[in-house]
Amino acid sequence: MALPTAVAFLATGVAHPVQQVVAITVIWVLVGLAASRYAPWTWDEGAPVGPVVRDWLVLLGALAVLRAASGFGDTPTAVLALCPALAVTVVCRKAIHRRVLAVRRRARGLRRVLVIGEPGAVDAVVGQLAERTDHGYVVVGACVLGEGDVLSGVPVSARLGVDTPTALDEDAVPVAEAAEALGADIVFVATDRHMCGDRLRRLSWALHDRGRRLMALPGIVEVARRRVRITSAAGLTLLDISAPTRRGLPTLLKAATDRAGSLLLLMVLAPLFAVVALAVRMSSPGPVIYRQARVGRNGTPFPMWKFRTMVVDADRRKGDLAAANEHDGHMFKLRRDPRVTSVGRFLRRYSLDELPQLANVLLGHMSLVGPRPPLPEEVARYDEVEMRRLSVKPGLTGLWQVSGRSDLSWHETVSLDLRYVDNWSWTWDMTVMARTVRAVLDGRGAY
Incomplete structure (x- = not known):
């Protein structure tokens, strides 16, 4: 914040640039402290742009109040000078977050977790954490309620009774000893009918008195933090989970971004369209554009356009290759599909065959960001959960x-799509589009 602001002030020749930079920097740090931006757990939320922008607006408000109260500073000039600082802050946070993720993928910088719950709940927690590496936790042991078997392989350090204990330390002693022996930093409690209410409250007393952190797992999954609000009633702690965004200003902003972005890309990429069309025409006989029926929002069919990457009778030959399908779900995928032309293989690797879908976005059939558009025969085999992708x-x-x-x-594909369907936001769309550039250049998984 200090360096880009100082450069801007010196370039514009404002009065007292050093004093203004010091004031801005101090206020910025105080705003970050008040919003807990420097706490270690903030990196578990990624590096969203929204909180940084909100803090930046609070900084502008504080500078305006300071100017009104004392006449110190130049607010209009400060606004212009702080714009580069906002951009630098966002870039730095993104870079640090990528570094944090890289460290976690190497199993470093993780917090050691002791899990408490019934055997099935312990297995579910361990499995959920093991599926991804974008968090900072590793399970080192468990204290299991009851006598059931833990199938995840995590060491069972203690067994707790299913009935509410009569003594205050009946749960606390074995849990605290297990946490001490395993060097656990945090205790996760999978709440259920046996571990809730006063029993959980007493356990929290004991752990906090011993310097251990406790986190209660309510059982909900794949809900973005911004959709959860904590409230209370009659001593009960309540999680108020907002509905997924389906209307209002965010959807209007998404629609406007789709139309404007697709129109701009169509105009900018027009020369590339011509080159690709010529390559497809010269590589094999048949039309340049391949038209295929796909299923859109709420099950509405629409014609989707792509540059042709296969021979003209590819659809007829699909049945002959069904037994060779390499995908475990409803999709049909072959790494070495004999129907794909040599030019088509190149187009698929770098997703150039999908450029005509910008016309689908412009016409409102598709969005720039969303789940993969499925085929009608795939949708016919969807269950109720998979239908939510639409x-x-x-x-x-x-x-x-x-x-x-x-x-x-297929399970990973559906999980990713449902996570997006339930938690999408405009800023998340921008992040996905930025990541798309790297994914296209990498070409991994494109065939």
């Missing part, structure tokens, strides 16, 4: 495209 418009790109594409299992 709650939003399919996207030209999405979490599936930037997370491995065809290398993902």
Whole structure:
């Protein structure tokens, strides 16, 4: 914050630049402290732009109050000088977050966790944490309620009774000893009918008195933190979970971004369209554009356009290759599909065959970001959970495209799509589009 602001002030020749930079920097640090931006757990939330922008606006408000109260500073000039500082802050946070993720992927910088719960709940927690590496926790042991078997392989350090203990330390002593022996930093409690209310409250007393942190797991999954609000009633702690965004200003902003972005990209990429069309025409006989029926929002069919990457009778030959399908779900994928032309293989690797879908976005059939557009025969085999993928418009790109594409299992594909459907936001769309550039250049999973 200090360096770009100082450069801007010196370049504009304002009065007292050093004093203003010092004041801005001090206020910025205080705003960050008040909002807990420097706490270690903030990196578990990623590096969202929204909180940084909100803090920046609070900084501007504080500077305006300071000027009104004392006449110190130049607010209009400060606004212009702080714009580069905002950009630098966002870039730095993104870079640090990528560094944090890289360290965690090497199993470093993790917090050691002791899990308390019934055997099935312990297995569920361990499995959920093991699926991804974008968090800072590693399970080192468990204290299990009851006598059931733990199938996840995590060491069982103690067994707790299912009945509410009569003595205050009946739970606390074995849990504290297990945490001490394993060097656990945090205790996760999977709450259920046996571990709740006063029993959980007493356990929290004991752990906090011994310097251990406790986190209660309410059992909900794949809900973005911004959708959760903590409230209370009659001594009960309540999690107020807001509904997924389906209307209002965010959806209008998304629609405007889709139309404006697709129109701009169509104009900018027009020369590339011509080159690709010529390559497709010269590589094999048949039309340049391949038209295929896909299913959009709420099950509405629409024609989707792509540059042709296969021979003209590819659809007829699909049945002959069904037994060779390498995907474990409803999609049909072959790494070495004999129907794909040599030019088509190149286009698929760098996703150039999907450029005509910008016209689908412009016409409102698709969005720039969303789940993968499915085929009608795939949708016919969907269950109720998978049908939820159709709650939003399919996207030209999405979490599936930037997370491995065809290398993902069907379960991983559905999980990514449902996470997006329930938690999408405009800023998240911008992040996915930025990641798309890297995914396209990498070409992993594209075939």
